[in-house]
Amino acid sequence: MINKFIGGLHEAVADVHDGAIVLVGGFGGAGHPTELLHALLDQGARDLTMVSNNAGNHEVGLAALIKAERVKKMICSFPKSSHSHVFNQFYSEGRIELECVPQGTIAERLHAAAAGLGGFYTRTSYGTDLAKGKETREINGKQYVFEYPLHADFAFVLAQKADRWGNLVYNKTARNFGPVMCQAAKTTIVQVKHKVELGDLDPETVVTPGIFVDRVVEVSNPQFSS
Amino acid sequence: MQRLTRDQMAARLAKDILPGSYVNIGIGMPERVADYLDPADEILLHSENGMLGMGPSAKEGEEDLELISAGKHPVTLLTGGAFFEHVTSFVMMRGGHLDLCIMGGMQVASNGDLANWSLGRKGEPPAVGGAMDLAMGAKKVYILMEHNAKDGRPKLVERCSLPLTGPGVVSRVYTDLAVVEIRPEGFVVLDKLVDISDAELQAHTGASLTFARP
Numbered sequence: 496m497i498n499k500f501i502g503g504l505h506e507a508v509a510d511v512h513d514g515a516i517v518l519v520g521g522f523g524g525a526g527h528p529t530e531l532l533h534a535l536l537d538q539g540a541r542d543l544t545m546v547s548n549n550a551g552n553h554e555v556g557l558a559a560l561i562k563a564e565r566v567k568k569m570i571c572s573f574p575k576s577s578h579s580h581v582f583n584q585f586y587s588e589g590r591i592e593l594e595c596v597p598q599g600t601i602a603e604r605l606h607a608a609a610a611g612l613g614g615f616y617t618r619t620s621y622g623t624d625l626a627k628g629k630e631t632r633e634i635n636g637k638q639y640v641f642e643y644p645l646h647a648d649f650a651f652v653l654a655q656k657a658d659r660w661g662n663l664v665y666n667k668t669a670r671n672f673g674p675v676m677c678q679a680a681k682t683t684i685v686q687v688k689h690k691v692e693l694g695d696l697d698p699e700t701v702v703t704p705g706i707f708v709d710r711v712v713e714v715s716n717p718q719f720s721s
Numbered sequence: 722m723q724r725l726t727r728d729q730m731a732a733r734l735a736k737d738i739l740p741g742s743y744v745n746i747g748i749g750m751p752e753r754v755a756d757y758l759d760p761a762d763e764i765l766l767h768s769e770n771g772m773l774g775m776g777p778s779a780k781e782g783e784e785d786l787e788l789i790s791a792g793k794h795p796v797t798l799l800t801g802g803a804f805f806e807h808v809t810s811f812v813m814m815r816g817g818h819l820d821l822c823i824m825g826g827m828q829v830a831s832n833g834d835l836a837n838w839s840l841g842r843k844g845e846p847p848a849v850g851g852a853m854d855l856a857m858g859a860k861k862v863y864i865l866m867e868h869n870a871k872d873g874r875p876k877l878v879e880r881c882s883l884p885l886t887g888p889g890v891v892s893r894v895y896t897d898l899a900v901v902e903i904r905p906e907g908f909v910v911l912d913k914l915v916d917i918s919d920a921e922l923q924a925h926t927g928a929s930l931t932f933a934r935p
């Protein structure tokens with residue numbers, strides 16, 4: 496019997512190793528798997544590379560991990576926000592590396608990793624500072640930049656409902672990076688608001704099929720997540 | 722000479738959007754454009770975080786933190802709107818599926834180069850978001866920005882001195898003084914929005930203007 500539900504948050508993140516590359520879903524607060532990140536904070540892994548659209552807000556979730564000096568490098572498109580003071584301080588003091596990647600290029604690099612592609616050419620960033628040192632190529636008269644797949648050890652994702660096979664549906668704009676991050680990581684860990692029975696999800700509306708999900712933890716009353 | 726207010730600028734741009742267009746509106750001043758669209762025109766707003774058919778801001782007390790705009794404000798979804806994940810959202814943006822994107826600007830050059838993502842200051846983290854994806858991927862790029870910076874320096878220039886968002890990508894600029902189109906010959910003034918002589922408008926601009934016949 497397949498059962499991807501795990502008893503608790505700490506068990507779900509127990510094998511995240513030092514130096515791991517971890518994908519973190521969310522756009523702003525929507526879809527940010529805050530409870531999984533706090534479990535990782537307790538677990539103790541360090542020298543992490545975190546991939547997320549933003550670099551954390553206030554002092555919860557990703558920002559709490561950065562503040563605890565556990566993050567070596569951030570890969571994100573938009574680290575700045577009105578509440579990103581933890582990241583800003585670490586960055587200005589040279590205590591964290593940043594790879595700034597256009598948002599669509601993050602999504603597509605994750606997709607390339609998920610789909611077994613060796614990379615892709617995109618027009619995004621051509622002629623800008625973010626394309627410096629990258630291979631370029633003219634295709635049908637237009638200039639493109641080559642981008643590599645972005646592989647990861649773990650993905651932390653927030654979803655709305657899951658069944659024990661790991662089929663997922665999301666809620667509104669909290670879906671964002673969740674589906675592609677589930678696909679791109681070696682091990683995908685999902686924090687879900689509602690556990691449902693097999694058959695409760697309409698197969699026509701499943702967004703992430705369970706093959707892309709390894710572990711699911713039910714957090715029905717999240718303390719931090721939206 | 723009285724310059725247009727930001728709301729007047731947004732209203733002027735809104736007038737030029739065709740009914741039925743799929744449009745992405747950037748963070749900041751462009752968000753005001755949404756207030757001047759006629760719902761009957763069914764201009765569908767795309768939000769990069771995974772929504773097509775974005776509606777007005779959520780009313781107080783009805784905010785849903787999982788229904789937010791690219792600017793991370795609680796919004797609503799129009800009847801008929803759709804949610805989707807990030808790869809699909811950026812397929813729309815990068816693959817030429819959006820009719821128009823409207824962004825703010827720091828500098829626009831007469832060759833269509835756009836600078837609107839970085840002041841290039843050391844020690845400040847660079848943050849690009851979806852700006853480069855939109856600049857290169859939308860069918861048309863309209864920039865809504867003041868004609869001059871706070872210190873009076875022109876923002877329409879011969880060549881951008883700030884880091885580029887994309888080369889040769891801008892179609893039009895809507896400022897507090899004029900509507901300026903970028904054509905192979907450079908900046909062409911389509912419409913003067915205030916009582917200003919051609920010479921005075923030229924004096925406020927960092928590259929040579931030509932004036933389209935009315």
